[in-house]
Amino acid sequence: MGGAPRDEFDGIGPRLRALRRERAITLARLAEVMGVSESVLSRLESGKRRPTLELLLPLARIYGVPLDDLVGAPRTGDPRIHLKPLERFGMVFVPLSRRPGGIQAFKMIIPDTPTPREATPQTHEGFEWLYVLNGRLRLLLGDRDLTLGPGEAAEFDTTLPHWLGSADGRAVELLILFGPQGARTHLRATPDRAHRHRQ
Template sequence: MQEKLRIRMMELMSSTQEDVLAGVGPRLRALRRARNTTLADLATETDLTASTLSRLENGKLRPTLEQLLPLARAHGVPLDDLVAAPPTGDPRIHLKPVRRFGLTVVPLTRRAGGVQAYKVIYPPARRAPTMKLHTHEGYEWFYVLNGHVRFVLGDQEFHLGPGEAAEFDTRVPHWLGSADTHPAELLTLFGPQGERAHLSRPNNQPLEVGNDGRLAGY
């Protein structure tokens, strides 16, 4: 994986290297300030020195892949966002992330109504807003892509890691957040009118949902 990212970086910088590098510093500074994070705090998260981070943000140091990887993880954004990679995939689809209540949300669907899909990045636990259970109409299913999640549903609490999933009625008081010092990345399906995602096992047997809200087999 790291070798693929290294090749990607070389491809991005081959033709317009100076233009790409010139924009990295301001983007790093904007991301850090958006999270209300100091250079000292970011240094602790990334194992880079505050001096190195300052020089990167001021454009006085040429960034390397080894520096950008921990920064992308700390800020909870794809590496391409740091180096302003050109759009890929279907040019008609632009997945523009938005920030809501400290979360980074990337809409994955473009149709009105029905089940909506999102990629959601939760900040590290110490950066998360104070836990407050909330309710609203709808039904939600989520799958943990990276990190670990603390999931509170009613009077129950669960901790889920990569590859685990859960579904629940959002009218039940609930809260989701990262369970440790790293961002948590989730794939979420949400039915605002209570629509559910129809899932099945490879042998076409329906997935069973336990009383704890977790899917059997995950």
């Protein structure tokens, strides 16, 4: 069957606006809770700003809905997880959990990159744990530049500037657990360091 593929984020703005109004939350209050400007949220709801995982994850927690509800993944009566990849910034994220709050699990795929991606560290509220399945991952964390291979893991506070990419231009596959501020996995890391664990 032909036709252009449906954009994963079509209709997300109206869904976000409807959820906010259902819960009687003002834009001002939501902006305060998330630590972003009202204009960012307003443009997100109007479709003038493309959503990012950094915005969608906290919104899913605040509204108490699974992430795939925000991006319009259809519900079925099947209890199995239906993996619906999200492509952002040239990387693929496959949600592995449907929990409306708490820790979210993803498989992340960084494709082959003949031309190295520009390193653009980001910060946001939360805590992240990652485990490299295949390939060599470059992790920029604060002023540290780390390379992790298969079987290595890192855990860090995402309020630190961080960036993930391929260390050698080849594809990288990893598992990511992302939790709200204060929600950590059993691996512990100090706020200014990433601990690597080889299996």
